[in-house]
Amino acid sequence: MAVPLIAAREIVKSYGHVEALRGADFTLRPGEVVALIGDNGAGKSTLAKILSGVERPDEGTVEIDGEPVAFGSVEEARSAGIETVYQDLALCADLSPAANFFLGRERLKPGLLGLLGVLDNAAMRRAAQEACERLGVRLASQTAPVSALSGGQRQGVAVARAVTWARRAVFMDEPTAALGVVQTRLVLDLIRSVRDSGVSVVLISHNMQDVKAVSDRVEVLRLGRRVARFDTANVSMEELVGAMTGALGSQDDGGPGDSGRGSGA
Amino acid sequence: MKGVRLGRSQVVWIGLVLLALLAAFSALAPRTFPTAFNLLNLVSDAAILLLLATGMTYVIITAGIDLSVGGVLVFSAVAAAEVMDATGSLLLGTLAALVTGLAWGVLNGVLIALGRIPALIVTLGTLGMSLGGALLLTGGVDLRAPTDLNLGLGLARWLGVPLIVWICAAITAALALMLAYTRFGRHTYAIGSNAEAARRGGVAVRGHLIRVYGLAGLLAGLAGQLSLAKYGITGVSAHSTDNLQAIAAVVIGGTSLFGGVGTVAGTVIGVFIPVVLQNGFQILGVRPFWQQVVVGAVLVAAVYVDQWRRRARDQ
Numbered sequence: 244m245a246v247p248l249i250a251a252r253e254i255v256k257s258y259g260h261v262e263a264l265r266g267a268d269f270t271l272r273p274g275e276v277v278a279l280i281g282d283n284g285a286g287k288s289t290l291a292k293i294l295s296g297v298e299r300p301d302e303g304t305v306e307i308d309g310e311p312v313a314f315g316s317v318e319e320a321r322s323a324g325i326e327t328v329y330q331d332l333a334l335c336a337d338l339s340p341a342a343n344f345f346l347g348r349e350r351l352k353p354g355l356l357g358l359l360g361v362l363d364n365a366a367m368r369r370a371a372q373e374a375c376e377r378l379g380v381r382l383a384s385q386t387a388p389v390s391a392l393s394g395g396q397r398q399g400v401a402v403a404r405a406v407t408w409a410r411r412a413v414f415m416d417e418p419t420a421a422l423g424v425v426q427t428r429l430v431l432d433l434i435r436s437v438r439d440s441g442v443s444v445v446l447i448s449h450n451m452q453d454v455k456a457v458s459d460r461v462e463v464l465r466l467g468r469r470v471a472r473f474d475t476a477n478v479s480m481e482e483l484v485g486a487m488t489g490a491l492g493s494q495d496d497g498g499p500g501d502s503g504r505g506s507g508a
Numbered sequence: 509m510k511g512v513r514l515g516r517s518q519v520v521w522i523g524l525v526l527l528a529l530l531a532a533f534s535a536l537a538p539r540t541f542p543t544a545f546n547l548l549n550l551v552s553d554a555a556i557l558l559l560l561a562t563g564m565t566y567v568i569i570t571a572g573i574d575l576s577v578g579g580v581l582v583f584s585a586v587a588a589a590e591v592m593d594a595t596g597s598l599l600l601g602t603l604a605a606l607v608t609g610l611a612w613g614v615l616n617g618v619l620i621a622l623g624r625i626p627a628l629i630v631t632l633g634t635l636g637m638s639l640g641g642a643l644l645l646t647g648g649v650d651l652r653a654p655t656d657l658n659l660g661l662g663l664a665r666w667l668g669v670p671l672i673v674w675i676c677a678a679i680t681a682a683l684a685l686m687l688a689y690t691r692f693g694r695h696t697y698a699i700g701s702n703a704e705a706a707r708r709g710g711v712a713v714r715g716h717l718i719r720v721y722g723l724a725g726l727l728a729g730l731a732g733q734l735s736l737a738k739y740g741i742t743g744v745s746a747h748s749t750d751n752l753q754a755i756a757a758v759v760i761g762g763t764s765l766f767g768g769v770g771t772v773a774g775t776v777i778g779v780f781i782p783v784v785l786q787n788g789f790q791i792l793g794v795r796p797f798w799q800q801v802v803v804g805a806v807l808v809a810a811v812y813v814d815q816w817r818r819r820a821r822d823q
Binding site: 317318321329333334335336337338342343346347348349351359360361362 | 686689690691692694697698700701702704705706708709710711768769
């Protein structure tokens with residue numbers, strides 16, 4: 244059994260009097276898509292924020308490749324190869340896809356112009372174009388501002404950006420929430436191609452169809468704790484909903500001995 | 509490449525408005541308006557405001573505002589006049605103007621970025637503080653510039669064009685290129701477009717805002733020294749509407765008050781429209797007060813068009 248890419252144990256996080264997480268566990272293995280599901284207020288987004296460096300836990304440990312880490316910022320999580328696609332997209336609507344793609348990591352021209360801070364727009368445009376094409380995101384133009392794109396294309400840009408910079412794992416918080424049927428399928432295909440490129444994906448979603456369609460495993464949070472783990476192939480929609488709502492008892496079939504999921508399926 | 513398509517199209521039509529004005533005044537006053545002498549007058553009148561408006565362009569693209577520029581200009585001019593009076597050194601005077609301007613700008617930036625006070629309030633406050641400070645330093649009486657500044661830099665020409673115009677044009681051109689082609693410019697647009705996205709992307713938003721307001725202050729300081737050279741006095745009461753003139757120029761030039769969109773080229777046109785109107789009305793014998801009325805109407809129209817485009821775009 245490989246060492247988990249991310250292992251979080253007994254994470255506690257409170258906001259004032261509200262306990263968002265009360266000893267939550269989470270495991271992500273290399274090269275898998277894990278759906279993190281739960282009802283509203285179960286703590287999914289809080290857990291994702293902690294694992295991607297946006298927030299710090301009050302208690303508990305996070306390990307990357309078996310080594311304990313404490314992310315103080317998004318940058319630190321990033322340098323560990325972990326990227327996040329935020330629910331509200333976090334794109335600059337007035338900038339082009341390529342400018343968004345390289346926001347905060349702009350490429351400069353070589354030589355003197357680069358020392359003056361001059362951007363290498365052509366190189367960035369090419370790289371963004373290539374990344375989008377690799378992931379099947381088709382954009383009419385790499386120069387028109389993001390505001391001119393459809394919701395699905397914007398999501399595609401946000402996902403492609405995260406995936407390009409992520410070396411290890413991508414967190415996606417409700418990536419299909421605002422999308423139509425066709426665009427949702429595009430994003431799900433995207434998730435699969437990310438996984439096939441060797442980067443793990445954590446999909447946070449309310450949508451059980453999406454979860455069934457794309458994930459390898461499911462981890463269920465309820466009231467700030469992990470209450471169940473499933474292999475997606477062996478679980479029914481009813482069991483997932485039951486675990487989320489607490490209608491089914493606590494169930495943990497995903498212990499360390501669980502290696503039933505064949506790789507490369 | 510940048511998110512300036514909205515701005516760019518507005519630059520085109522507002523540029524046509526400027527050309528139409530130039531053509532109209534040339535047709536109405538063919539012997540007095542389109543002369544080298546008069547056109548030099550035009551650019552001389554516009555040059556110093558151009559510096560303020562260029563700094564304002566950066567500020568407004570970050571979705572901010574700087575009401576303090578006129579006060580900072582006067583304060584820097586007073587500081588420069590006093591230093592030159594005390595030391596006799598024009599260089600030290602220029603340095604004093606630049607340093608005081610930069611300091612006011614950085615103060616604005618720190619209060620806005622770190623203190624999280626709205627830019628409108630911060631810069632309204634520093635407008636009062638800098639103007640009041642200038643009055644305290646001078647006792648309310650205008651200081652005179654040293655004669656060798658006023659008769660030197662103030663009158664100097666190169667290729668027939670005042671040196672002050674060359675200085676302002678060169679700085680404006682450099683800042684236009686910086687905004688369009690560098691990482692500093694890109695981050696300026698990004699912050700105005702979506703500050704949270706910029707922060708999450710790894711842009712040091714607070715530091716960048718401090719630098720942008722610092723730049724606006726620095727330019728106001730330089731404008732103070734140049735206006736001292738040009739007019740020979742500190743003009744403590746002459747700059748109370750500089751901020752509005754600069755903002756109007758920026759907005760007429762297609763920069764959006766909502767941030768994220770704009771160009772320095774548009775601002776240059778936006779500076780010239782009021783100047784051309786004033787000059788043309790004077791030559792035609794129209795009462796100059798009409799200039800204020802017309803500029804006000806152009807300003808409202810420019811913002812209306814900007815909002816209308818945005819609504820059309822966001823649908």
